[in-house]
Amino acid sequence: MLGLQNMASSSSDSSSGSSSASQGFSSTYEFMEQPLSPIDSFNQRSEHNKTLDKGVGTGGGPLLSWENLTYSVKVREKKKMHMRTILHGISGEIYPGEVVGLLGPSGAGKTTLLNVLAGRIEGGVLNGKVLFRGKKRVPGVFRRKVAYVEQEDVMFPMLTVEETIMFAARLRLSNKQYSQLQKVERVASVIQQLRLSHVKSSPIGDNLNRGVSGGEKKRVSIGVGMVTDPDMLVLDEPTSGLDSNSAEMVVELVRDITRSRGIASVMTVHQPNSNMLRCFDRLLLVSQGHLVYFGSAEAAIQYFESKGFPCPLRQNPADFFIDVMSLNNRSPEELEESRRRIAFLAQSFGEAMHPTAKLSLSYGGMYEKMPASPQDPGTGILTHGTLSGSALEWGMTADETPPERINWFYELQTLIYRDILTTVRHLSFASAVGINSISVLLLLGLLFYKIGNEVTSIQNRIGLFFSLTMNSTYGIMSHYLYVYFKSKDIMLSERGSGSYRMSTFYISKLVVYLPIAVLSSWVYFIGIYFMAGLQPGAAKVFTSLMLFTVLLVVTMGVTLMVGSFISTYDLASVVCAMIVTTWVIFGGHLANAGELLAVISWMQYISPAFYAYEGMVATEFNGLKLHCQANNGLCMARGEDVVKLYKLDQFTVGQCAVIVFGMAVAYNVLAYMSLRWKAKPKYLWV
Numbered sequence: 001m002l003g004l005q006n007m008a009s010s011s012s013d014s015s016s017g018s019s020s021a022s023q024g025f026s027s028t029y030e031f032m033e034q035p036l037s038p039i040d041s042f043n044q045r046s047e048h049n050k051t052l053d054k055g056v057g058t059g060g061g062p063l064l065s066w067e068n069l070t071y072s073v074k075v076r077e078k079k080k081m082h083m084r085t086i087l088h089g090i091s092g093e094i095y096p097g098e099v100v101g102l103l104g105p106s107g108a109g110k111t112t113l114l115n116v117l118a119g120r121i122e123g124g125v126l127n128g129k130v131l132f133r134g135k136k137r138v139p140g141v142f143r144r145k146v147a148y149v150e151q152e153d154v155m156f157p158m159l160t161v162e163e164t165i166m167f168a169a170r171l172r173l174s175n176k177q178y179s180q181l182q183k184v185e186r187v188a189s190v191i192q193q194l195r196l197s198h199v200k201s202s203p204i205g206d207n208l209n210r211g212v213s214g215g216e217k218k219r220v221s222i223g224v225g226m227v228t229d230p231d232m233l234v235l236d237e238p239t240s241g242l243d244s245n246s247a248e249m250v251v252e253l254v255r256d257i258t259r260s261r262g263i264a265s266v267m268t269v270h271q272p273n274s275n276m277l278r279c280f281d282r283l284l285l286v287s288q289g290h291l292v293y294f295g296s297a298e299a300a301i302q303y304f305e306s307k308g309f310p311c312p313l314r315q316n317p318a319d320f321f322i323d324v325m326s327l328n329n330r331s332p333e334e335l336e337e338s339r340r341r342i343a344f345l346a347q348s349f350g351e352a353m354h355p356t357a358k359l360s361l362s363y364g365g366m367y368e369k370m371p372a373s374p375q376d377p378g379t380g381i382l383t384h385g386t387l388s389g390s391a392l393e394w395g396m397t398a399d400e401t402p403p404e405r406i407n408w409f410y411e412l413q414t415l416i417y418r419d420i421l422t423t424v425r426h427l428s429f430a431s432a433v434g435i436n437s438i439s440v441l442l443l444l445g446l447l448f449y450k451i452g453n454e455v456t457s458i459q460n461r462i463g464l465f466f467s468l469t470m471n472s473t474y475g476i477m478s479h480y481l482y483v484y485f486k487s488k489d490i491m492l493s494e495r496g497s498g499s500y501r502m503s504t505f506y507i508s509k510l511v512v513y514l515p516i517a518v519l520s521s522w523v524y525f526i527g528i529y530f531m532a533g534l535q536p537g538a539a540k541v542f543t544s545l546m547l548f549t550v551l552l553v554v555t556m557g558v559t560l561m562v563g564s565f566i567s568t569y570d571l572a573s574v575v576c577a578m579i580v581t582t583w584v585i586f587g588g589h590l591a592n593a594g595e596l597l598a599v600i601s602w603m604q605y606i607s608p609a610f611y612a613y614e615g616m617v618a619t620e621f622n623g624l625k626l627h628c629q630a631n632n633g634l635c636m637a638r639g640e641d642v643v644k645l646y647k648l649d650q651f652t653v654g655q656c657a658v659i660v661f662g663m664a665v666a667y668n669v670l671a672y673m674s675l676r677w678k679a680k681p682k683y684l685w686v
């Protein structure tokens, strides 16, 4: 013990002036001589929770229990790949009516553990066991019974608070079980419970447009999860970025909702103040991926004290716990000491929970003489038997039927309505589309005004169709990519909680954005057509317009496909631009379609722009009579001769139309499938 005291003193000396916890550590060893406080309340739940258990139908067992969770990922270090373990055998459980605070220093593994518990962990290797209502989780059921509130509030900025929660209700509550009136009532009750009534008509807002405050936004995110009446609320850093009042309010609300509704809540919080700490029924402390403590906040103070780490009188216990659990990088010695301290704490707690298990964490003998557990581990620790296995074996008839999905058409109608609202209110997008149409109309209309039928008009006619081809590719791609990325995060988040089908998402985008793209393009296409004085006749106008329109649809499909594969907007727009540039280069205008090297000539046949351009040029020139000047030996009096000269007669107009149409269907099917595949949550389940 003396040796220990000396070591501790020296370690605290060396870190003098660092954290306030250091002062706590310096007095560690005086406490070792004092009788240890009994911590019978350790890991016990408050009386109100036990009462709630009965009403929630868990048969008195935990709502969620987890045992020996180990999670590893492949990482590259010094040019070599190896597995890094992020969670080391973590066990615990949560009961209805209980709020568990997940605390630890940065990089401790809090978010990883939270994601594992919420069934939202992707990649890596996950081992252990998680039971929901005493049974293995059924992903489709579990996803819809757990509301996951992400750290970032992903919501449409232009929708109001009420609309945001209402759309969640419309998309996630079955029409058979809930009438429209019941959904409205439920939304109203959630808004009231989250104290959002005063801002229910305010837009959510974003960096550009002021909306509700950060704390209110977070409460809306919670409301979106709450509206489906989940059994469990999982919140990742719900207080991050909030001032202390708003942060406290969020945590208090979660506690109130948890208790009043008899659900269970677990949240990660960076640095809760003492008021927030009081809202947690239990604390789950992790450090370096190890479980360091799981029990009530008051017992935590006693527990750390019993381990030789008393919390200084005026220090916030949460800050103190985090200090004790943090690595100290100030010097190699301090780093080593903090590593040993964490290993000691993890081992002590592990042994308290698994009295018979031999853990082999290395803390270098430094704390060897300290008792392995604050008290005889058999007395009162972990009363719910997570580790004895009773909770895990506890069986009950869990409802494994997924909540009924809403009707496909109703879902589509809701998504279309939401897309229309967000588009109409997104003035910058609508005005960009409008400005683009008018400027293209004016620019090309004046450039090619009254082309005429002279031989010299050949270049203008061909140039005009090339310009139109460029516009129906580049212009549409940039608009559509922007729209898609604006809603991508929301879509991924909503798909993660099983809010809707990919088919309805995809079709709603086509139904809302295709008409915008098509109508805005038709405005300038038809305007330019008549300003330029191209061949009149409904059949000709219609054929060219259709080829032009179908090319738009191909571009949309390709844009969505690229967007689904590439996660960032910047990279996706570069790739889209490369694809469209290739289409245009091989589109039959820049190089004569019949003169290409065999090695690259195949590329024109995979370019939709080639078929659309060839079809439009042929439509315009077929039957066109050109005026030849008497002394011009190169005169081509028939439009068909021009088509032949440019080798744009490889396919008939009908064939071109069929091929572009086929490409439009193929690319959109591919885009739908890739989106479905990429956006499908690939979570690990144990």
Ligand SMILES: Nc1ncnc2c1ncn2[C@@H]1O[C@H](COP(=O)(O)OP(=O)(O)OP(=O)(O)O)[C@@H](O)[C@H]1O
Residues within 6 Å of the ligand: 073, 074, 075, 086, 104, 105, 106, 107, 108, 109, 110, 111, 112, 113, 123, 124
């Ligand atoms: N997929 C992954 N690949 C590589 N490393 C990962 C992966 N996921 C998590 N990590 C690492 O695991 C550790 C724990 O990460 P996690 O995000 O869970 O910590 P945290 O406690 O939530 O941290 P913070 O409070 O800073 O958000 C970190 O060092 C992180 O870099």
